[in-house]
Amino acid sequence: MNDTNKDSKTRELSSEIKEFFDEIKTETYNILEDYEDALENKRISKINHSLKNN
Amino acid sequence: MEGINKPEKTKESLEITPSNQEQNENNEITPDEIELQTWLAKQTLEFRKEMLAGINNLEFGNLSDKEVLEAQQETNVVNKLQELTDRIKIKSWEFQDKIALVFEKNFKPKLHQHKTEIESRVAKDHLKQDLNKENLYLRSEALYSKIEENGLKSLSNEDVDFLIQQGGASYMMNSLDKVPENLRQNLLLRLVDEGYEKELFEKYGMNLPKEVLVNLSPETIFKENNFFALNEDIQKYIITPISLKVMFINPLIEILPKMNAEMQNYAFEKIATGPNDYRLVMTQNKLEHLSPENKNLLEELRQRHYYLADGYENKKNEEVDKKYKGEKNKSSRKKSNKSDPYKVSNSVYKATNSILDVAFGKKSSGLKKLVAYKLDPVNKVSRLRDFFK
Numbered sequence: 001m002n003d004t005n006k007d008s009k010t011r012e013l014s015s016e017i018k019e020f021f022d023e024i025k026t027e028t029y030n031i032l033e034d035y036e037d038a039l040e041n042k043r044i045s046k047i048n049h050s051l052k053n054n
Numbered sequence: 055m056e057g058i059n060k061p062e063k064t065k066e067s068l069e070i071t072p073s074n075q076e077q078n079e080n081n082e083i084t085p086d087e088i089e090l091q092t093w094l095a096k097q098t099l100e101f102r103k104e105m106l107a108g109i110n111n112l113e114f115g116n117l118s119d120k121e122v123l124e125a126q127q128e129t130n131v132v133n134k135l136q137e138l139t140d141r142i143k144i145k146s147w148e149f150q151d152k153i154a155l156v157f158e159k160n161f162k163p164k165l166h167q168h169k170t171e172i173e174s175r176v177a178k179d180h181l182k183q184d185l186n187k188e189n190l191y192l193r194s195e196a197l198y199s200k201i202e203e204n205g206l207k208s209l210s211n212e213d214v215d216f217l218i219q220q221g222g223a224s225y226m227m228n229s230l231d232k233v234p235e236n237l238r239q240n241l242l243l244r245l246v247d248e249g250y251e252k253e254l255f256e257k258y259g260m261n262l263p264k265e266v267l268v269n270l271s272p273e274t275i276f277k278e279n280n281f282f283a284l285n286e287d288i289q290k291y292i293i294t295p296i297s298l299k300v301m302f303i304n305p306l307i308e309i310l311p312k313m314n315a316e317m318q319n320y321a322f323e324k325i326a327t328g329p330n331d332y333r334l335v336m337t338q339n340k341l342e343h344l345s346p347e348n349k350n351l352l353e354e355l356r357q358r359h360y361y362l363a364d365g366y367e368n369k370k371n372e373e374v375d376k377k378y379k380g381e382k383n384k385s386s387r388k389k390s391n392k393s394d395p396y397k398v399s400n401s402v403y404k405a406t407n408s409i410l411d412v413a414f415g416k417k418s419s420g421l422k423k424l425v426a427y428k429l430d431p432v433n434k435v436s437r438l439r440d441f442f443k
Contacts, residue, residue: 009156010086013149014093020145021097024138025104031134032108038125043115 090153094146101142105135116329118300194220207234214241223248230257242266264288268295276305282312290320297324307334315343322348331355 114122126132197217200208206229209217214237218226226233226241227250233241242262245254246269254262255274260283267275267288275281275296281289296302303325310318322344325334334341334355344352 010090013090013152013156016152017090017094017097017149020149021101024101024142027138028101028105028108028135031129031131031138032105032112035125035129035131036112038129039112039114039117039122042117042121042125046117046121 087153087157090156091150094149094153098142098146118329120300190220194222206232206237209237211237211240215244218244218248223250227253239263239265243269246270260284264291268292272296272302272305275302276309281309286317289317293317293321293324297321297328310341311343313343315345318343319345319348322352326351326355 117125194217197209197213214226218241223245227245230241230245242254243266246266251270251274254266255270260267260280262270267284268291275292281292284292293306296306306321306325310321313321318341322334322341325331326348334352341349341352
């Protein structure tokens with residue numbers, strides 16, 4: 001493999017690594033956001049329940 | 055590759071010259087390869103850092119441990135994060151192999167090496183598990199022989215815990231009458247954990263030690279007049295911890311009017327200063343015997359909870375906001391944690407452990423405790439979204 005070839009493969013691979021981790025970070029964000037929404041819903045129903053019983 | 059800090063050149067890497075470069079490409083790690091490996095490691099570390107920050111920034115408000123765990127189960131968050139981590143592990147191997155290919159390293163030996171490493175690790179794990187099982191079996195057998203020879207008095211609390219862990223709960227349940235006093239309390243607590251509450255209660259009723267009574271379910275404690283059959287000291291002993299547990303609050307509030315004035319005030323104060331104080335607001339008319347101070351406290355609670363509910367839906371309520379600003383952050387649980395600033399409930403700690411095991415794949419008890427502290431419902435943290443913006 002000559003140097004130019006190697007450079008382009010290196011760049012390609014580093015972009016692939018970056019893309020993979022960006023994708024994983026987005027998924028993590030979505031998972032944690034779902035969890036956060038679930039917590040938020042629990043807080044809302046707690047307040048509503050409290051109001052209803054008043 | 056923007057943002058990558060090049061590794062410092064070592065003596066060996068400085069020695070790379072055009073004349074030996076060809077040999078180097080095939081057999082040794084080149085600076086470019088190091089750069090790619092560093093890039094991969096940096097991305098992995100950044101991911102872990104962001105995931106941890108994301109977890110840190112979750113807001114739990116005044117949710118109970120049970121509600122927090124329910125939300126975890128509903129969203130399957132722990133398993134999903136575990137799946138992501140597994141994907142990263144597999145993908146990292148793929149990247150390692152691709153990096154090796156770019157630098158014309160021999161792909162097959164590397165794959166073979168991975169395979170051998172994995173197989174050897176799996177074999178070691180199996181061997182370890184087999185040995186562990188064998189050891190556990192031998193230890194149980196030895197303990198049962200010890201009991202046959204010298205009776206239960208020859209056991210320690212640790213032995214009892216071990217035998218119950220190894221499926222000996224039923225055996226211990228049948229031997230309860232022979233258990234010496236020094237093992238009794240620990241054994242009863244373990245049996246409650248193992249689901250023998252009903253049997254224990256049928257056998258001993260409210261004569262169980264108070265340390266065990268506080269661990270029974272609300273159905274048992276408040277069944278018929280069980281609670282009032284206890285003497286007042288034990289009633290007070292039980293009220294203190296259970297006033298902090300969500301599932302006990304409604305039944306406890308239900309029986310408040312049946313209590314005498316002193317006990318009612320005691321229980322009221324415990325609930326009012328705990329994290330589930332809002333439930334008292336619902337029953338204000340039932341509380342006849344409250345002292346004037348506690349009646350005032352109830353009115354304060356009522357107004358504060360109306361404010362919280364109203365503030366939630368109408369955030370521009372400036373007048374009440376002025377009056378109660380800051381008060382909603384007060385928590386008696388925070389005060390009670392003064393002696394150990396990082397003290398958290400077991401369920402929050404366990405949940406954090408599972409998440410951090412996923413995030414780090416290794417044990418780090420100090421860090422876990424710190425993060426568990428931050429995850430505890432009594433601590434307010436900034437919103438997750440802000441971190442990712």
